[in-house]
Amino acid sequence: MALFFDAAWYDARLAERGLGRAILGVATGLTEAELTLAFKDQRELSMREVSAFAELLGVTPAEAASRAGVRPPPVNDAQRIAALEARVAVLEAELARLRR
Template sequence: MALFFDAAWFDERLAERGLSREAMAAVAGLSGADLALVFKDQREVSAAEVAVFAELLGVPAAEIAAHAGVSTPAPGGESDAGARIAALERRVAVLETALKRSGLTDVK
């Protein structure tokens, strides 16, 4: 279990980017219930999730790890191409869903 998850810090970063916890969960491939456990400090964040959250929030993985209460930010860091591609694919899926809901485009 994480030593300390700074939910307020994560909520502030999400708000700065106009994102919700639901978007954060979707990008990380988590259910809303799983992310709620993370925010309640009842589920530790994995190294892969640290990398995804860092990409989503635009901060270094080490900063995410520090606020999530985990010691290892992400194996392979920026050079882990497979993890980066997977994270980008999840981000695209979230953006496509948002665009469909907004009616701004005809994404299929």
């Protein structure tokens, strides 16, 4: 596990996909200031946020967590499903907001 947020690794993965840091904020609901603090290793990310980063970057949540200096908790299938349902609810709410 990395002991710090590996901003260079995240920036390289984003660049490979033609994305910028802002998309990470959009995917997780982090403000620009919160995202900046995370990249400076001054704000710890939740596993929900790290999982969203992983999905955008096409890496495993374990890899994204390691590069963010976060140790992923053990996850069973019920927890995984609950986490995915929570993320879907957030995305559906954002979609409804955008449609208004």
